[in-house]
Amino acid sequence: MKLSMLACIILFLAGKAQASTESFQIDPVHTRLAFMVSHAGFSNALGTFSGSTGELLFDEKDWSQSSITVSIPITSLNLGDAHWQEKILDGTFFDAPKFPVATFVSQRIEKKSDNTGVAEGMLTIHGVSKPISLAFTLNALKRHPLNFKKTIGFSATATISRKAFGMDAWANVIGDEVKVIIELEAARGKTEPGKEQEDDLTK
Numbered sequence: 001m002k003l004s005m006l007a008c009i010i011l012f013l014a015g016k017a018q019a020s021t022e023s024f025q026i027d028p029v030h031t032r033l034a035f036m037v038s039h040a041g042f043s044n045a046l047g048t049f050s051g052s053t054g055e056l057l058f059d060e061k062d063w064s065q066s067s068i069t070v071s072i073p074i075t076s077l078n079l080g081d082a083h084w085q086e087k088i089l090d091g092t093f094f095d096a097p098k099f100p101v102a103t104f105v106s107q108r109i110e111k112k113s114d115n116t117g118v119a120e121g122m123l124t125i126h127g128v129s130k131p132i133s134l135a136f137t138l139n140a141l142k143r144h145p146l147n148f149k150k151t152i153g154f155s156a157t158a159t160i161s162r163k164a165f166g167m168d169a170w171a172n173v174i175g176d177e178v179k180v181i182i183e184l185e186a187a188r189g190k191t192e193p194g195k196e197q198e199d200d201l202t203k
Contacts, residue, residue, distance in 0.1 A: 020059050020060070020061055020062070020065075021057050021058065021059040021065055021066070022057070022058055022059075022060075022150070022188065023055060023056075023057055023188070024055070024056040024057075024058060024150075024151075024152050024186035024187060024188055025053075025054075025055060025056075025186060025187060025188075025189065026052055026053055026054045026055065026056065026070060026184065026185075026186045027151075027185040027186060027187055028050070028051045028052055028053055030183075030185040031050075031052045031182075031183065031184045031185055031186075032048055032049070032050055032052075032182075032183050033048065033049040033050075033052065033072060033180065033181070033182050034046065034047065034048045034049075034180070034181045034182075034183075035047050035048075035178050035179060035180050035181070036178070036179040036181075037162070037174055037175050037177070037178045037179070038174070038175030038177070039173070039174065039175075040172070040173050040174075041175075044179075045079070045174075046079075046080075047077055047078065047079045047088075048077075048078045049072050049073070049074070049076050049077055049078075049102075050073075050076045050078070051072075051073050051076045052070055052071065052072045052073070052184075053070070053071050054068065054069045054070035054071055055068070055069055055186075056068045056152065056186045058141075058152060060141065063109050063110070063111040063117055064108070064109060064110065064111070066106075066109045067106045067109065068104070068105075068106045068109075068119065068121075069103070069104070069105050069106070070103065070104045070105075071101050071102075071103050072101065072102040072103070072104075073100065073101060074089065074094050074096045074099065074100055074101060074102055074125075075089065075096050075100060077089060077094070077096075092169045092170075093126075093162075093167045093169060094125070094126060094167070095126060098127070099125070099126050099127050102123070102124060102125040102126075103122075103123070103124045104121055104122070104123050104124075104132075104134075105121050105122050105124075106119045106120065106121035107120055107121045107122065107131075108120045108121070115137055115138045115139075116135070116136065116137050116138070117135075117136055117138070118133055118134065118135055118136070119133070119134040119136060119156070120132070120133050120134075121134075123160065123165075125165045125167075126165045126166050126167055127166070128164070128165045128166050130160075130164050130165060132158050132160055133158060134156045134157070134158045134182070135156065135157050135158070136154045136155065136156035136157075136182075137154065137155045137156070138152070138153075138154055139153040139154060139155060140152070140153045141153075144187065147187070149187040149188050149189055150187065150188040151185060151186070151187045151188070152185070152186050152187075153183075153184065153185045153186075154182070154183075154184045155181075155182070155183055155184075156181075156182040156184065157179070157180065157181055157182070158179075158180045158182075159177060159178070159179050159180070160177075160178050160180060161176050161177065161178070162174075162176055162178050163176050
């Protein structure tokens with residue numbers, strides 16, 4: 001009888017722990033990844049990726065119980081020039097036809113202050129997986145003013161080596177160190193691309 005009661009208590013506490021972790025779906029419209037890399041020392045070339053999808057499990061009281069999985073479509077690359085873009089997407093660098101998606105899967109999330117933290121995990125690009133660390137800021141966790149869904153927003157940064165991911169071409173023109181900047185929004189429930197803008201126009 002005592003064992004049965006103990007089992008019930010454990011199951012109850014486990015249920016409460018799980019209930020405190022909320023699932024958010026990444027909004028592909030309002031999530032963007034940008035990067036900067038040296039262009040022969042003259043300037044920093046800028047590029048962006050859009051259309052990312054994935055899931056964020058967030059525990060507001062215990063960030064260490066949170067996790068995130070993100071998929072980034074490589075062909076969404078925007079460098080501002082079609083010819084340059086085509087070259088970066090071919091076998092010289094990303095080889096997008098063979099590796100069309102990059103992913104990040106967190107392994108540990110640590111809270112640093114009331115609104116900052118670090119997400120450590122595995123980044124996979126060009127078929128190569130390497131551990132990286134993302135320093136992030138929690139910007140907001142509240143109801144969205146347009147669709148009224150509970151929404152969470154982050155800004156994050158990281159620095160990676162392109163050579164570490166097997167993209168080492170043109171070493172005398174393109175730098176190895178790549179600075180990554182991420183702006184991410186995720187909402188409770190399914191977010192349909194463009195739906196928020198449609199709702200806004202009808203108000």
